[in-house]
Amino acid sequence: MTRTESGIRVAVSTVILTLRRHPTPDGRLTVVLPLVRRTREPHEFLWALPGGWLGEDEGLDAAASRTLAETTGLSPSYLEQLYAFGDVDRSPTRVVSIVYWALLRSDEVDAQLAAAVDPPENVLWFDASALPTLAFDHNQIITYALWRLRNKVGYSRVAHGLLPELFTLADLREVNEAILGRRLDPANFRRQVEASGTVIPTDGHRTGSHRPARLYRYNGDVELADPGPLRAAPTIPAN
Template structure:
């Protein structure tokens, strides 16, 4: 599944019982709602241009190449289909039910985070280069509508994992730019957890966690200026267990080749 608009021509056509391996990614970002000004968790999806599930929206992804690892395949297919390069990438789960696709496909699914300022920057870069990806649209991660394959279930699982992990790791920082106020950070937490947090208690929690380095800069413009903070780079972005040293999920820019057609 999840061959988005990517060419599956390379796949051997005949053998019906071959098990193919695909890689897909659930990628989140937080965008400020123009309405009430609160942050909303958003997700880019790709419209399918062929059967099965033609015209339905699906997770970005593609086939695993014989010469690339799983992490690399996730980065590559994500860039090819959406033009985006995430700030954080982690494997989510392998989905392999027999009936999840008309042909037998095992999907290694990743989940990723994208910094708010990167969304527009990367899109603008693609616009300028004339290689803007087509068939990509942004959806409310909490209500993406009916998706292709078992992708609704996958998105639910990714959301569950994100909400869990925000409680015991620093992944929320993967959604912010280098400098941010505590209100920015709290907005991300509130978008993920979908509930309001006490500003006073939130401040103390993140200050005591030792992850934040206060700068001497402030953001002005409304009311009392708010201090800007930076991440402590010594601390891991997220707890990934003993696998964290093997491949730290740092993404290389990986020149996105125009291929969405």
């Protein structure tokens, strides 16, 4: 009994997050993400995660990048698989969704949208902490993505995906504060980051206000916390 066709379709969606500075004078950073208004049933007119069907000749990662570009015009700087959702009743037809989460700097968002030949339709950016009711189970999915982001930002270099090549420790701290939702002590933050070795000081400084701040860049040698299934992981020692 070898089936070559199946009524089960595979979709790919992406939670792509960026930090946008509030237009208020104090200017705090908040987590925002683009959603797409559905133009078909099911859930017509509701907002949903950008995504699409998995192509027969593309891998999962490639499908995430492609569908994200097609619907929003964006190319993320960081992309990682989040979870596979496949409950029978999550859609009227049988769909298994492989969901990714991604990061992109807000200035890159602007640049990519300006360079896009085909400006995206039906796309709007939402504050992650004030979402409307979304199509399918997408509210739950975004909540889970934000939880993963907060858990990862501490012990890995995911913040890299939200910062330019050169940045100050205050920039990095501000990103961490926005993700974690609490203030961090500048002195202690500095020492922890420097001790972690994830960051390399450069000779450059950022001037413009008060005392110039040293510019840093990321250390490419440091691995992400979760190596993913593709890279080699250490084996169990014989002891």
